[in-house]
Amino acid sequence: MMIDKSKLVLVHSKNPNLSDKPLKTKEIGYYLDSWNRFKKNKGALSAFYIILGILFFVIVGPQMKSYDLAKTRPDEAFRFGYLEPKIPILENFGIFDGTRTITAGKRFLHAVMTESFGEGVIISGFPEELIDDVNHPNYANVTELTVKVDSYRYTNYIQSFMPATYFSDLDQGKNPLAAVTQTLTRVQFEQYLAQNYIIDIVEIIESPNPTNPEEPFLQYKVRVDRFKMFIGTSPDDTYFWFGTTRIGQDLFTELWTGARISLIMALLVVIINAVVGLTIGSIVGYYGGVLDLLFDRFVEIVASIPFLSVLTLLTLRFGNELWVIIFAFTATGWLGSYGTGRLQFYRFKNREYVLAARTLGASDMRIMFKHILPNTLGLIVTSYALAIPAFVFTEASFSFLGIINYSDAISVGLLIDQGQQEMQTYPYLLLFPALYIAILMISFNLFGNGLRDAFNPSLRGVE
Secondary structure, three states: OOOOHHOOOOOOHHOOOOOOOOOOOOOOOOHHHHHHHHOOOOOHHHHHHHHHHHHHHHHHHHHOOOHHHHHOOHHHHHHHHOOEEEEEOOOHOOOOOEEEEEEEEEHHHHOOOOOOOHHHOEEEOOOOHHHHHOOOOOHHHHHHHHHEEEEHHHHHHHHHOOOOOOHHHHHHOOOHHHOOOEEHHHHHHHHHHHOOOOOEEEEEEOOOOOOOOOOOOEEEEEOOHHHHHOOOOOHOOOOOOOOOOOOEEEHHHHHHHHHOOOOHHHHHHHHHHHHHHHHHHHHEEEEEEEEHHHHHHHHHHHHHOOHHHHHHHHHHHHHOOOOOOOOOOHOHHHHHHHHHHHHHHHHHHHHHHHHHHHHHOOOOHHHHHHHHHHHHHHHHHHHHHHHHHHHHHHHHHHHOOOOOOOOOOOOOOHHHHHHHOOOOOOHHHHHHHHHHHHHHHHHHHHHHHHHHOOOHHHHOOOO
């Protein structure tokens, strides 16, 4: 059949408004496609940002505050123990405002209310009748009262003004201020006065000067402001965001210092377990045969050793050094990576695309890392993402139980243990370390699940 070629014309020649548009697409690689899928998982993306925030505080948190009295002056740091959390802005809403509820004798509280330096210490709960008359008949049978105090002003008041034996000394005719006064020379007095340390002068003692009788030696018994003297700020300008511990340590700094140690150890443990376990597991799973049988028997022997026994024996023999803990967690920890790598490589080594690559002359290394590894990456990355919080939680648990007890380092588990012992009186000591562990566990679980779906090749191109 012959067709006249003149009748074969392009469509757009008859209709100039009709034209084909070229496809303008950009090639998307495997990792870019994985990132695009990961971004669509709102839960995993939110967890990722939370983890970044935690890492930020882990890195810079211990340096955010210059308070180091617990290290430089531990004999004075205990005076600032058990200060309630106080956070700027939130304190204006009555949350973390540094207040505490205490129960004390009415005469002691009356002294706090009436002394000039005690102004603002008691916030609420003290009856107005007792301010003018501590022996008011309505409160004749009341010896103790429960009031709300500013823990920062209260602590400074106790340390700078009110000795513990105030009323017993007063009843015995002693000077109740003797326990909190300091005796200074004239030079020291002038220095303290210039630095605004002195609250008031209790007594000036004159001693004869043999060389110059007209200028006697002077000694000043004074009361000093402990906050300004040792911290450099007044109670109102002092902020401990997470409060202080029993010995006056800043809980905010201690928490992020312990978290830094835990996360660094977790990363080291995961990297060592990944390198050792995944390397051996991939080789054994890919080649199989006698090699697989021999390593399976060896792995069964190692897996039968209880981890707690390994940890206990190593800490008893070598102490609680950081390298000992890392070695204990890697001695048997690589078995999980080994099992994952072996199973995945054994599963995919006989797939059609692997056989095709082998037929085309691809080397074993190219097949293992170019064709098989990307298909196993989702499960492997997920297991490693979950291994980090698992280590932190396990290390914190053993620290809480006292099995791990660092001699020169702090840990989150130790902070939780200390907080648990005093949670009835000072719940914030347990709240913040426990909240950190909970947020870390949830975030890494959501993050790991998001990575699993993102790196799954079977979901590529699926909306």
